[in-house]
Amino acid sequence: MNRALYASATGMAAQQQNLDVIADNLANADVMGFKNAQATFAQIGGDAFLGTAATGVRHVFSQGKLVRSGGPFDVAIDGAGFFALERAGERAYTRAGAFSRAADGTVRNADGWTLHGARIPPAATSVTVAADGLVSGTVNGKPATFGRLRLVDFAAPEKLRSLGSALFAATPAAGVPHGVAAGGDRQPKLVFGALEKSNVSIIESMMAILAAQRAYEANAKGVQAADEMLRIANNLHRS
Amino acid sequence: MDGIELMATAMHAAKARLDVSADNLANVSSDGFHKRVARATLGPAGLIATSNPDPAPGPLRHTGRPFDLAAVGGTLAVRGRDGRAETLRSGSFARDDAGRLLDERGRMLLSARGAPVLAGPDASIDARGVVRDGTGRTVAQLKLPPGTTVQSGFLEGPNVDAVHEMVDVLDAQRAFETAQKTLSALDEERQKDANDVARVKS
Numbered sequence: 340m341n342r343a344l345y346a347s348a349t350g351m352a353a354q355q356q357n358l359d360v361i362a363d364n365l366a367n368a369d370v371m372g373f374k375n376a377q378a379t380f381a382q383i384g385g386d387a388f389l390g391t392a393a394t395g396v397r398h399v400f401s402q403g404k405l406v407r408s409g410g411p412f413d414v415a416i417d418g419a420g421f422f423a424l425e426r427a428g429e430r431a432y433t434r435a436g437a438f439s440r441a442a443d444g445t446v447r448n449a450d451g452w453t454l455h456g457a458r459i460p461p462a463a464t465s466v467t468v469a470a471d472g473l474v475s476g477t478v479n480g481k482p483a484t485f486g487r488l489r490l491v492d493f494a495a496p497e498k499l500r501s502l503g504s505a506l507f508a509a510t511p512a513a514g515v516p517h518g519v520a521a522g523g524d525r526q527p528k529l530v531f532g533a534l535e536k537s538n539v540s541i542i543e544s545m546m547a548i549l550a551a552q553r554a555y556e557a558n559a560k561g562v563q564a565a566d567e568m569l570r571i572a573n574n575l576h577r578s
Numbered sequence: 579m580d581g582i583e584l585m586a587t588a589m590h591a592a593k594a595r596l597d598v599s600a601d602n603l604a605n606v607s608s609d610g611f612h613k614r615v616a617r618a619t620l621g622p623a624g625l626i627a628t629s630n631p632d633p634a635p636g637p638l639r640h641t642g643r644p645f646d647l648a649a650v651g652g653t654l655a656v657r658g659r660d661g662r663a664e665t666l667r668s669g670s671f672a673r674d675d676a677g678r679l680l681d682e683r684g685r686m687l688l689s690a691r692g693a694p695v696l697a698g699p700d701a702s703i704d705a706r707g708v709v710r711d712g713t714g715r716t717v718a719q720l721k722l723p724p725g726t727t728v729q730s731g732f733l734e735g736p737n738v739d740a741v742h743e744m745v746d747v748l749d750a751q752r753a754f755e756t757a758q759k760t761l762s763a764l765d766e767e768r769q770k771d772a773n774d775v776a777r778v779k780s
Contacts, residue, residue, distance in 0.1 A: 350604030495672035
Protein backbone atom coordinates (compact mmCIF):
# COMPACT_ATOMS: atom_id res chain seq x y z
CA MET A 340 0.00 0.00 0.00
CA ASN A 341 2.77 2.33 0.99
CA ARG A 342 4.49 1.90 -2.36
CA ALA A 343 1.48 3.24 -4.22
CA LEU A 344 1.12 6.04 -1.67
CA TYR A 345 4.76 7.13 -2.08
CA ALA A 346 4.85 6.60 -5.86
CA SER A 347 1.84 8.90 -6.22
CA ALA A 348 3.47 11.42 -3.90
CA THR A 349 6.61 11.50 -6.11
CA GLY A 350 4.28 12.07 -9.07
CA MET A 351 2.70 15.07 -7.32
CA ALA A 352 6.13 16.47 -6.37
CA ALA A 353 7.30 16.04 -9.97
CA GLN A 354 4.35 18.00 -11.38
CA GLN A 355 4.94 20.71 -8.77
CA GLN A 356 8.56 21.05 -10.01
CA ASN A 357 7.33 20.97 -13.59
CA LEU A 358 4.93 23.84 -12.84
CA ASP A 359 7.73 25.86 -11.16
CA VAL A 360 9.81 25.66 -14.35
CA ILE A 361 6.88 26.58 -16.59
CA ALA A 362 5.98 29.53 -14.35
CA ASP A 363 9.60 30.74 -14.54
CA ASN A 364 9.45 30.52 -18.34
CA LEU A 365 6.25 32.56 -18.43
CA ALA A 366 7.65 35.14 -16.01
CA ASN A 367 10.64 35.60 -18.33
CA ALA A 368 8.73 35.48 -21.62
CA ASP A 369 9.50 39.16 -22.24
CA VAL A 370 13.14 39.03 -21.14
CA MET A 371 15.43 39.52 -24.15
CA GLY A 372 17.72 36.52 -24.75
CA PHE A 373 15.88 34.27 -22.27
CA LYS A 374 15.79 30.58 -23.16
CA ASN A 375 12.85 28.29 -22.48
CA ALA A 376 13.56 25.62 -19.83
CA GLN A 377 12.03 22.17 -19.46
CA ALA A 378 12.08 19.95 -16.39
CA THR A 379 12.88 16.34 -17.25
CA PHE A 380 11.80 13.29 -15.27
CA ALA A 381 12.62 9.60 -15.24
CA GLN A 382 11.29 6.51 -13.51
CA ILE A 383 13.11 5.48 -10.34
CA GLY A 384 13.37 2.01 -8.86
CA GLY A 385 12.41 0.21 -12.07
CA ASP A 386 10.02 -2.62 -11.28
CA ALA A 387 9.97 -1.74 -7.58
CA PHE A 388 7.35 0.92 -8.45
CA LEU A 389 8.96 3.79 -6.57
CA GLY A 390 7.58 6.46 -8.86
CA THR A 391 9.47 9.26 -10.57
CA ALA A 392 12.22 11.81 -9.90
CA ALA A 393 13.46 14.94 -11.65
CA THR A 394 16.61 14.40 -13.72
CA GLY A 395 17.25 18.08 -14.33
CA VAL A 396 16.25 21.20 -16.16
CA ARG A 397 17.12 21.48 -19.82
CA HIS A 398 17.30 24.78 -21.65
CA VAL A 399 16.22 24.86 -25.25
CA PHE A 400 18.61 27.05 -27.24
CA SER A 401 16.48 27.54 -30.32
CA GLN A 402 16.79 30.92 -32.02
CA GLY A 403 14.52 33.66 -30.70
CA LYS A 404 13.08 36.27 -33.05
CA LEU A 405 15.32 39.29 -33.68
CA VAL A 406 13.69 42.67 -33.20
CA ARG A 407 14.98 46.15 -33.99
CA SER A 408 15.77 48.09 -30.84
CA GLY A 409 16.83 51.56 -29.87
CA GLY A 410 19.42 50.83 -27.21
CA PRO A 411 22.86 52.51 -27.35
CA PHE A 412 24.80 49.28 -27.99
CA ASP A 413 22.32 46.49 -28.75
CA VAL A 414 23.73 43.43 -30.47
CA ALA A 415 21.89 40.22 -31.32
CA ILE A 416 23.32 36.85 -32.35
CA ASP A 417 21.75 35.30 -35.44
CA GLY A 418 22.88 31.69 -35.09
CA ALA A 419 24.59 29.68 -32.36
CA GLY A 420 26.93 31.11 -29.72
CA PHE A 421 27.11 33.33 -26.68
CA PHE A 422 28.61 36.61 -25.59
CA ALA A 423 31.33 36.07 -23.00
CA LEU A 424 30.92 38.36 -19.97
CA GLU A 425 33.05 39.08 -16.95
CA ARG A 426 32.36 40.71 -13.59
CA ALA A 427 34.78 40.78 -10.64
CA GLY A 428 36.75 37.83 -12.03
CA GLU A 429 33.61 35.78 -12.61
CA ARG A 430 32.65 34.49 -16.06
CA ALA A 431 29.18 34.21 -17.52
CA TYR A 432 27.63 33.69 -20.93
CA THR A 433 24.52 35.19 -22.45
CA ARG A 434 22.62 35.83 -25.66
CA ALA A 435 21.03 38.97 -24.23
CA GLY A 436 22.86 41.73 -26.09
CA ALA A 437 21.57 44.95 -24.51
CA PHE A 438 24.84 46.73 -23.67
CA SER A 439 25.97 50.28 -23.23
CA ARG A 440 29.32 52.05 -23.31
CA ALA A 441 30.90 52.95 -19.97
CA ALA A 442 33.08 56.00 -19.35
CA ASP A 443 36.20 53.81 -19.06
CA GLY A 444 35.74 52.47 -22.60
CA THR A 445 34.31 49.06 -21.65
CA VAL A 446 30.99 47.75 -22.90
CA ARG A 447 28.62 46.58 -20.15
CA ASN A 448 25.11 45.34 -19.63
CA ALA A 449 22.68 46.75 -17.05
CA ASP A 450 23.94 44.41 -14.28
CA GLY A 451 27.56 45.55 -14.66
CA TRP A 452 28.83 42.54 -16.61
CA THR A 453 31.60 43.54 -19.02
CA LEU A 454 31.60 42.27 -22.59
CA HIS A 455 34.83 40.70 -23.84
CA GLY A 456 36.62 42.01 -26.90
CA ALA A 457 35.90 45.70 -27.25
CA ARG A 458 37.22 48.93 -25.76
CA ILE A 459 35.67 52.05 -27.16
CA PRO A 460 37.12 55.45 -26.27
CA PRO A 461 34.47 57.92 -25.04
CA ALA A 462 35.31 60.26 -27.93
CA ALA A 463 34.24 57.69 -30.53
CA THR A 464 31.04 58.35 -32.45
CA SER A 465 28.82 56.43 -34.92
CA VAL A 466 30.00 53.17 -33.41
CA THR A 467 28.69 50.05 -35.13
CA VAL A 468 29.31 46.31 -35.04
CA ALA A 469 29.74 44.32 -38.26
CA ALA A 470 28.35 40.80 -38.83
CA ASP A 471 31.76 39.32 -38.02
CA GLY A 472 31.99 41.24 -34.72
CA LEU A 473 34.34 44.02 -35.82
CA VAL A 474 33.58 47.18 -33.83
CA SER A 475 34.21 50.38 -35.78
CA GLY A 476 33.34 54.07 -35.62
CA THR A 477 34.90 57.47 -35.99
CA VAL A 478 37.19 59.37 -33.66
CA ASN A 479 37.61 63.10 -34.39
CA GLY A 480 36.19 62.57 -37.87
CA LYS A 481 38.57 59.72 -38.73
CA PRO A 482 37.44 56.10 -39.10
CA ALA A 483 38.80 53.74 -36.44
CA THR A 484 38.29 50.15 -35.21
CA PHE A 485 37.92 49.21 -31.54
CA GLY A 486 38.47 45.46 -31.45
CA ARG A 487 36.24 42.53 -32.24
CA LEU A 488 33.36 40.98 -30.26
CA ARG A 489 34.08 37.29 -29.93
CA LEU A 490 31.43 34.66 -29.63
CA VAL A 491 31.93 31.43 -27.73
CA ASP A 492 30.01 28.18 -27.86
CA PHE A 493 29.85 24.93 -25.93
CA ALA A 494 29.77 21.28 -26.92
CA ALA A 495 26.50 20.89 -25.02
CA PRO A 496 24.95 24.34 -24.34
CA GLU A 497 21.80 22.71 -22.89
CA LYS A 498 23.94 21.60 -19.91
CA LEU A 499 24.84 25.19 -18.97
CA ARG A 500 23.73 26.30 -15.51
CA SER A 501 21.25 29.14 -15.40
CA LEU A 502 22.25 32.13 -13.29
CA GLY A 503 18.80 33.64 -13.58
CA SER A 504 17.19 35.67 -16.37
CA ALA A 505 19.30 35.15 -19.49
CA LEU A 506 22.69 34.53 -17.88
CA PHE A 507 24.48 31.15 -17.88
CA ALA A 508 27.57 29.69 -16.24
CA ALA A 509 29.83 26.99 -17.71
CA THR A 510 29.65 23.46 -16.27
CA PRO A 511 31.87 20.40 -16.83
CA ALA A 512 28.99 18.68 -18.66
CA ALA A 513 28.56 21.62 -21.03
CA GLY A 514 32.25 21.52 -21.96
CA VAL A 515 34.97 24.13 -22.26
CA PRO A 516 33.91 27.37 -23.98
CA HIS A 517 35.50 27.61 -27.42
CA GLY A 518 35.58 30.62 -29.74
CA VAL A 519 33.44 30.57 -32.85
CA ALA A 520 34.06 32.61 -35.99
CA ALA A 521 31.21 34.86 -37.04
CA GLY A 522 30.04 36.54 -40.21
CA GLY A 523 30.77 33.88 -42.85
CA ASP A 524 28.52 31.39 -44.61
CA ARG A 525 26.97 28.90 -42.17
CA GLN A 526 28.43 30.94 -39.30
CA PRO A 527 26.55 32.99 -36.71
CA LYS A 528 26.17 36.66 -37.53
CA LEU A 529 26.06 39.65 -35.23
CA VAL A 530 23.28 42.13 -35.84
CA PHE A 531 23.84 45.62 -34.47
CA GLY A 532 20.77 47.58 -33.34
CA ALA A 533 18.72 44.45 -32.70
CA LEU A 534 17.89 42.18 -29.74
CA GLU A 535 16.85 38.54 -29.55
CA LYS A 536 13.45 37.92 -27.98
CA SER A 537 12.94 34.99 -25.62
CA ASN A 538 12.01 31.71 -27.31
CA VAL A 539 9.17 31.08 -24.83
CA SER A 540 5.86 30.31 -26.48
CA ILE A 541 3.05 31.59 -24.25
CA ILE A 542 0.50 29.23 -25.80
CA GLU A 543 2.73 26.17 -25.37
CA SER A 544 3.48 27.18 -21.79
CA MET A 545 -0.23 27.57 -20.99
CA MET A 546 -0.92 24.14 -22.46
CA ALA A 547 1.94 22.70 -20.42
CA ILE A 548 0.39 24.23 -17.27
CA LEU A 549 -2.94 22.53 -18.00
CA ALA A 550 -1.22 19.19 -18.59
CA ALA A 551 0.81 19.54 -15.38
CA GLN A 552 -2.30 20.42 -13.38
CA ARG A 553 -4.22 17.40 -14.67
CA ALA A 554 -1.29 15.10 -14.00
CA TYR A 555 -1.06 16.51 -10.46
CA GLU A 556 -4.76 15.77 -9.91
CA ALA A 557 -4.41 12.24 -11.25
CA ASN A 558 -1.54 11.54 -8.85
CA ALA A 559 -3.54 13.06 -5.98
CA LYS A 560 -6.25 10.51 -6.82
CA GLY A 561 -3.61 7.79 -6.50
CA VAL A 562 -2.70 9.06 -3.01
CA GLN A 563 -6.39 9.12 -2.07
CA ALA A 564 -6.98 5.57 -3.31
CA ALA A 565 -3.94 4.22 -1.43
CA ASP A 566 -5.10 6.01 1.71
CA GLU A 567 -8.63 4.69 1.37
CA MET A 568 -7.33 1.15 0.98
CA LEU A 569 -5.27 1.51 4.14
CA ARG A 570 -8.43 2.62 5.95
CA ILE A 571 -10.34 -0.40 4.64
CA ALA A 572 -7.53 -2.73 5.72
CA ASN A 573 -7.62 -1.21 9.21
CA ASN A 574 -11.36 -1.90 9.41
CA LEU A 575 -10.77 -5.64 9.01
CA HIS A 576 -10.44 -5.84 12.75
CA ARG A 577 -13.92 -5.61 14.23
CA SER A 578 -14.05 -4.32 17.70
CA MET B 579 -7.68 -22.76 0.30
CA ASP B 580 -10.76 -21.52 2.13
CA GLY B 581 -12.78 -18.44 1.35
CA ILE B 582 -11.06 -16.18 3.85
CA GLU B 583 -7.61 -17.07 2.49
CA LEU B 584 -8.84 -16.57 -1.07
CA MET B 585 -10.20 -13.11 -0.21
CA ALA B 586 -6.88 -12.23 1.44
CA THR B 587 -5.04 -13.03 -1.83
CA ALA B 588 -7.64 -10.93 -3.69
CA MET B 589 -6.80 -7.99 -1.41
CA HIS B 590 -3.08 -8.50 -2.11
CA ALA B 591 -3.78 -8.62 -5.85
CA ALA B 592 -5.78 -5.37 -5.71
CA LYS B 593 -2.96 -3.69 -3.81
CA ALA B 594 -0.42 -4.91 -6.40
CA ARG B 595 -2.61 -3.45 -9.17
CA LEU B 596 -2.72 -0.11 -7.36
CA ASP B 597 1.11 -0.13 -7.05
CA VAL B 598 1.42 -0.58 -10.82
CA SER B 599 -1.12 2.13 -11.70
CA ALA B 600 0.32 4.62 -9.17
CA ASP B 601 3.80 4.12 -10.66
CA ASN B 602 2.44 4.59 -14.19
CA LEU B 603 0.65 7.78 -13.12
CA ALA B 604 3.77 9.12 -11.36
CA ASN B 605 5.70 8.75 -14.64
CA VAL B 606 3.20 10.58 -16.83
CA SER B 607 5.96 13.16 -17.60
CA SER B 608 8.94 10.78 -17.90
CA ASP B 609 10.17 10.64 -21.50
CA GLY B 610 10.74 7.13 -22.85
CA PHE B 611 8.88 5.50 -19.94
CA HIS B 612 6.93 2.35 -20.74
CA LYS B 613 3.98 1.64 -18.50
CA ARG B 614 3.41 -1.78 -16.96
CA VAL B 615 0.10 -3.56 -17.32
CA ALA B 616 -1.16 -5.55 -14.32
CA ARG B 617 -3.15 -8.74 -14.75
CA ALA B 618 -4.73 -10.85 -12.03
CA THR B 619 -5.01 -14.62 -12.55
CA LEU B 620 -6.82 -17.17 -10.38
CA GLY B 621 -4.71 -20.25 -9.59
CA PRO B 622 -4.18 -22.81 -6.84
CA ALA B 623 -2.50 -20.08 -4.76
CA GLY B 624 -5.52 -17.80 -5.11
CA LEU B 625 -5.67 -14.54 -7.00
CA ILE B 626 -2.17 -13.44 -8.10
CA ALA B 627 -1.45 -10.12 -9.84
CA THR B 628 1.55 -9.91 -12.17
CA SER B 629 2.63 -7.03 -14.37
CA ASN B 630 4.45 -6.78 -17.70
CA PRO B 631 5.81 -3.79 -19.59
CA ASP B 632 3.58 -2.53 -22.38
CA PRO B 633 5.70 -2.35 -25.57
CA ALA B 634 3.29 0.05 -27.33
CA PRO B 635 5.14 3.15 -28.55
CA GLY B 636 4.53 6.46 -26.80
CA PRO B 637 3.63 9.61 -28.74
CA LEU B 638 6.51 11.40 -30.51
CA ARG B 639 7.04 14.98 -29.36
CA HIS B 640 8.79 17.55 -31.51
CA THR B 641 11.68 19.24 -29.69
CA GLY B 642 13.69 20.62 -32.63
CA ARG B 643 17.01 19.68 -31.03
CA PRO B 644 19.06 17.72 -33.60
CA PHE B 645 20.40 15.24 -31.05
CA ASP B 646 17.01 14.32 -29.61
CA LEU B 647 16.47 10.95 -31.27
CA ALA B 648 13.53 8.57 -31.46
CA ALA B 649 13.93 5.14 -33.06
CA VAL B 650 10.59 4.26 -34.64
CA GLY B 651 10.11 0.49 -34.94
CA GLY B 652 13.51 -0.25 -33.43
CA THR B 653 16.09 0.81 -30.88
CA LEU B 654 19.25 2.89 -30.47
CA ALA B 655 22.37 1.23 -29.07
CA VAL B 656 24.12 2.93 -26.13
CA ARG B 657 26.86 2.01 -23.69
CA GLY B 658 26.79 3.13 -20.06
CA ARG B 659 29.70 4.44 -18.00
CA ASP B 660 30.04 0.95 -16.51
CA GLY B 661 30.55 -0.49 -20.01
CA ARG B 662 27.14 -2.15 -20.13
CA ALA B 663 25.44 -2.11 -23.54
CA GLU B 664 21.78 -1.12 -23.58
CA THR B 665 19.12 -0.31 -26.12
CA LEU B 666 16.84 2.72 -26.00
CA ARG B 667 13.75 3.67 -27.93
CA SER B 668 14.45 7.35 -27.59
CA GLY B 669 17.06 9.58 -26.01
CA SER B 670 18.07 13.19 -25.55
CA PHE B 671 21.77 13.32 -26.41
CA ALA B 672 24.30 16.11 -25.98
CA ARG B 673 27.89 16.37 -27.21
CA ASP B 674 30.77 16.27 -24.77
CA ASP B 675 34.13 17.95 -25.44
CA ALA B 676 35.37 14.89 -27.37
CA GLY B 677 32.28 15.03 -29.61
CA ARG B 678 30.69 11.87 -28.22
CA LEU B 679 26.92 11.93 -27.86
CA LEU B 680 25.82 11.28 -24.25
CA ASP B 681 22.29 10.97 -22.95
CA GLU B 682 21.05 12.35 -19.61
CA ARG B 683 22.42 9.35 -17.70
CA GLY B 684 25.84 9.62 -19.40
CA ARG B 685 25.29 6.68 -21.76
CA MET B 686 26.98 7.15 -25.15
CA LEU B 687 25.43 6.52 -28.53
CA LEU B 688 27.11 3.70 -30.51
CA SER B 689 27.80 3.31 -34.22
CA ALA B 690 27.29 0.13 -36.24
CA ARG B 691 30.92 -0.76 -35.51
CA GLY B 692 30.24 -0.58 -31.77
CA ALA B 693 32.35 2.56 -31.29
CA PRO B 694 31.02 5.83 -29.82
CA VAL B 695 29.55 8.16 -32.45
CA LEU B 696 31.67 11.30 -32.82
CA ALA B 697 29.72 14.31 -34.05
CA GLY B 698 30.51 17.96 -34.66
CA PRO B 699 28.21 20.72 -33.39
CA ASP B 700 26.55 21.04 -36.82
CA ALA B 701 26.17 17.29 -37.42
CA SER B 702 22.85 15.90 -38.57
CA ILE B 703 21.32 12.43 -38.39
CA ASP B 704 18.97 11.21 -41.12
CA ALA B 705 16.10 8.70 -41.03
CA ARG B 706 18.37 5.73 -41.77
CA GLY B 707 20.74 6.66 -38.93
CA VAL B 708 23.52 8.11 -41.09
CA VAL B 709 25.44 10.80 -39.18
CA ARG B 710 26.73 13.60 -41.42
CA ASP B 711 28.90 16.58 -40.60
CA GLY B 712 28.11 20.16 -41.61
CA THR B 713 29.43 19.68 -45.16
CA GLY B 714 27.29 16.58 -45.79
CA ARG B 715 30.13 14.06 -45.41
CA THR B 716 29.13 10.77 -43.76
CA VAL B 717 30.94 10.33 -40.43
CA ALA B 718 29.15 7.37 -38.88
CA GLN B 719 26.23 4.99 -39.11
CA LEU B 720 24.14 4.38 -35.99
CA LYS B 721 23.76 0.82 -34.76
CA LEU B 722 20.13 0.01 -35.52
CA PRO B 723 18.08 -3.15 -36.00
CA PRO B 724 16.85 -3.54 -39.61
CA GLY B 725 13.71 -1.58 -40.41
CA THR B 726 14.33 1.18 -37.84
CA THR B 727 13.54 4.76 -38.77
CA VAL B 728 15.37 7.45 -36.81
CA GLN B 729 13.55 10.70 -36.11
CA SER B 730 15.94 13.50 -35.30
CA GLY B 731 14.42 16.37 -33.31
CA PHE B 732 11.84 14.14 -31.63
CA LEU B 733 11.54 12.40 -28.28
CA GLU B 734 9.24 9.54 -27.42
CA GLY B 735 6.91 10.50 -24.57
CA PRO B 736 5.62 7.99 -22.00
CA ASN B 737 2.93 5.60 -23.29
CA VAL B 738 0.82 6.34 -20.19
CA ASP B 739 -2.80 7.39 -20.58
CA ALA B 740 -3.64 9.25 -17.35
CA VAL B 741 -7.42 8.73 -17.66
CA HIS B 742 -7.03 4.99 -18.16
CA GLU B 743 -4.67 4.73 -15.18
CA MET B 744 -7.04 6.71 -12.98
CA VAL B 745 -9.87 4.31 -13.82
CA ASP B 746 -7.53 1.43 -12.92
CA VAL B 747 -6.72 3.11 -9.59
CA LEU B 748 -10.42 3.38 -8.72
CA ASP B 749 -11.10 -0.16 -9.95
CA ALA B 750 -8.29 -1.57 -7.78
CA GLN B 751 -9.60 0.36 -4.78
CA ARG B 752 -13.13 -1.00 -5.23
CA ALA B 753 -11.87 -4.56 -5.82
CA PHE B 754 -9.93 -4.27 -2.56
CA GLU B 755 -13.06 -3.09 -0.78
CA THR B 756 -15.19 -5.93 -2.21
CA ALA B 757 -12.63 -8.54 -1.10
CA GLN B 758 -12.51 -7.00 2.38
CA LYS B 759 -16.33 -6.98 2.71
CA THR B 760 -16.54 -10.61 1.56
CA LEU B 761 -13.78 -11.58 3.97
CA SER B 762 -15.61 -9.92 6.86
CA ALA B 763 -18.90 -11.62 5.92
CA LEU B 764 -17.19 -15.02 5.83
CA ASP B 765 -15.59 -14.26 9.17
CA GLU B 766 -18.93 -13.37 10.69
CA GLU B 767 -20.46 -16.57 9.43
CA ARG B 768 -17.64 -18.56 10.93
CA GLN B 769 -18.10 -16.77 14.21
CA LYS B 770 -21.73 -17.87 14.18
CA ASP B 771 -20.71 -21.45 13.35
CA ALA B 772 -18.30 -21.49 16.24
CA ASN B 773 -20.41 -19.78 18.84
CA ASP B 774 -24.05 -20.42 18.03
CA VAL B 775 -24.52 -23.69 16.09
CA ALA B 776 -23.24 -25.94 18.84
CA ARG B 777 -24.87 -23.99 21.63
CA VAL B 778 -26.71 -26.22 24.05
CA LYS B 779 -30.09 -24.90 25.04
CA SER B 780 -30.20 -24.34 28.71
